[in-house]
Amino acid sequence: MKAWRFEGGFGFENLRLVELPDPVPGAGEVLLEMRAAALNYRDLVVLRGQHGRRVQPPLIPLSDGVGVVAATGPGVTGLPPGTRVCPAFFQHWDGGPPPDDLEAGRLGGPLDGVLATACVFPAATVVPVPDHLSDAEAATLPCAGLTAWSALMAAPQICPGEVVLVLGTGGVALMAVQLAKAAGARVIVTTSTPERAAQVAGLGADLVIDRGATPDWAACVRAATDGMGADRVLELGGAATLPDTIRCTRVGGQIILIGNVTGNRAEIFLPAILTRQLTLRAVTVGSRQGLAALSRAIGQHGLRPVVGQTLPFAKAPDAFRILETQSVFGNICIRIGD
Ligand SMILES: NC(=O)c1ccc[n+]([C@@H]2O[C@H](COP(=O)([O-])OP(=O)(O)OC[C@H]3O[C@@H](n4cnc5c(N)ncnc54)[C@H](OP(=O)(O)O)[C@@H]3O)[C@@H](O)[C@H]2O)c1
Incomplete structure (x- = not known):
């Protein structure tokens, strides 16, 4: 698989396109063929190496993404191949009050993020997304969308x-x-x-x-x-x-x-x-249950996140540069897998 990864440090000079071994889902896990990722302001903080000591290279950036289930490990039910899902921003927060060590389970630092052609996640941390959304629109739900939801619904x-x-x-x-x-x-x-x-x-x-x-x-x-x-x-x-x-x-x-x-x-x-x-x-983003509730509401009301610009996977560093300028109205997204 291919991934963009900070290697040896942060900054544009250390963000490299690398070839990594194909991930294999273990018990209770799903393999996602990634379709799109979305950037958040926080990803700039990670790029600048200002996200604290816990977030260290080597690191695959970006928390927000969507992919389709390509394979499942033993014990996974209810996620047939082809199901389009987003992984939860906080991998260790299912619902209720946040766990004490919330930050340890965050995608895009300290955990590897979604700017890769394939990713493995625990099946219990992914959420199906509404059919009416494009891949780029769906990719914005885990952080930007869920934060908005938590600010209004918690x-x-x-x-x-x-x-x-x-x-x-x-x-x-x-x-x-x-x-x-x-x-x-x-x-x-x-x-x-x-x-x-x-x-x-x-x-x-x-x-x-x-x-x-x-x-x-x-x-x-x-x-x-x-x-x-x-x-x-x-x-x-x-x-x-x-x-x-x-x-x-x-x-x-x-x-x-x-x-x-x-x-x-x-x-x-x-x-x-x-x-x-x-x-x-x-508000700090929200739980997996919050993401599921957001996805349901977006499906029911036919809402569409605003995508301002979409770049190909090969141009991922440019997406960070554009985000820095705050010149785009709407989310900046990256197409993966085409
Ligand atoms: N707590 C959480 O869980 C959480 C989650 C996600 C994001 N965040 C934080 O929320 C903030 C926004 O994130 P984002 O990803 O939505 O950012 P973003 O897409 O990069 O957008 C930033 C926006 O901030 C607005 N802005 C700039 N200067 C401003 C000012 N002086 N007064 C008011 N607005 C100003 C601009 O809108 P206009 O040009 O229209 O004013 C700009 O489009 C960031 O600080 C981010 O770290 C927190």
Whole structure:
């Protein structure tokens, strides 16, 4: 089989296309012929060697992918050859509260990821995907899709009529807009350009704020909610956006901490949280059961993750370069096996 692998270090100079022995499924395992992979912001952090000491080369990158079952080991039932599945982002988190050593089971570091023509996973960690999705669309579900799902569906679950604010138009944000609309919420999105504003409005967002033209977007959110603020904010911006997010969350509302594209160290004014009884809750992707629930919901509502660009397997390093520029609206994906 072929795989892209960091060898001897991280960075583009160490990302190499290598030939490896074909994997063989053992008891309880499935062999997947990979069809597509998708990139997430986190994969850039891995590329830069900034993901902590546990994530070390040699390493096959990328957590998000989809493949078809090519063979199964002894004891596997219910996954006939040809079934199209995604492996769960966290291989050791089936459901319920996260295990203590959650990070040890993460694909794309420290565990080998999916940027390979064939992969073996425990059958209990893969989830069938809806037929209406293309391979590239399905590949986005394990991290980007599931993070959006967890931010909206983990307790307290989203209610119809709730006002949800989503920051930015990255992979997580675009899936969140669609899921929140399907759940009956009123959705407000901030973005950086008029072009992206028009694109996200096309996905069903009720109000889109161009933060380039409206730097005080928090005031805009308050004005659009009769001065009260959003019930739930998906905080994908991080250090630079959190203080404004706090300003535009309603009394008793919740801020779901997800991302840090603008930095890790935020300065926050505690009374603004304490006196208004805000809840700050972190989401870390989600469990395999969450992925299964997401897949079911996407199938039922006919939702489609937004794929902005798809590259061939041979050009995988270019996908990282494009992700770095933040120039693509939607997920960046890689076709595998053609
Ligand atoms: N906690 C978790 O489980 C989890 C899971 C997945 C991702 N994440 C994190 O979530 C963040 C987004 O991930 P992603 O994969 O969706 O990213 P992505 O696809 O690379 O998109 C990043 C987006 O961030 C937006 N952005 C940039 N600067 C911004 C700013 N100052 N304010 C608001 N938005 C800004 C941009 O959208 P606009 O140009 O439209 O503003 C951009 O498209 C990353 O920090 C990632 O590490 C966390």
